[in-house]
Amino acid sequence: MKCPKCHSQNLRVIETRSSNDHLTTRRRRICENCQFRFSTQESVLLSLPKVRKKNGQKEVFSKSKILHGLQAACAKRPVNKEQLNQIVTRIVDWAEKSFSEEVSSCDIGLRVLSGLMEVDQVASVRFASVHQNFSNLDDFVSQLGNMEHE
Ligand SMILES: [Zn+2]
Missing domain, CATH: 2.40.50 (OB fold (Dihydrolipoamide Acetyltransferase, E2P))
Structure with missing residues (x-):
């Protein structure tokens, strides 16, 4: 300088x-x-990884997209905005710390699901069925199990 x-x-x-x-x-x-x-x-330059979608395309990590997914799943459920914001914050922290280049949309989906399960079971099942990362609930539960073992 x-x-x-x-x-x-x-x-x-x-x-x-x-x-x-x-x-x-x-x-x-x-x-x-x-x-x-x-x-x-x-x-501080915050650097979020790119999101790799199932079709291989990459897109910018979007907090608002995660929040919208959460809000859709929680429509008419007794979940407040503060709880959803906390889930988003946790996912952003995790993505920032764990991935430098890219993170798969499926991994993000799992995080969203586990966050939703803590606040509202119905919303989490709704989210799982809307986002077809999982063909059925068993599939989802076994994936969650894998995640906990990491
Ligand atoms: Zn001088």
Whole structure:
């Protein structure tokens, strides 16, 4: 980094401040050459994997798509939005930490299902039947078993 005024690289950090969510850090710097002061900002670059669909196509990881799937499955069920948001957050965290390049839509479906099972059994069965990753419930249950063994 160079001083924006005199282009010297002789800089010193005089103050460091982190944002409330700890995703951004601002630093106040001073140029030792001309005494010019300026700020820089560092941000965490969140990188979500691509989603590989059953047909092999890849698409951008979409939080809203997961949320819509959850909402559809929970229509008229006693599940509140906060519970659904928590499931989405957990899936995003898991995808970020476990996969760098890509994750299969089937794996995401399983996570959605296990999240739904915790909040509403009827909604989880509904989700499983709408998303044809599973031909029947046994298939789904055995897949869930595999997942727990990981
Ligand atoms: Zn300078």
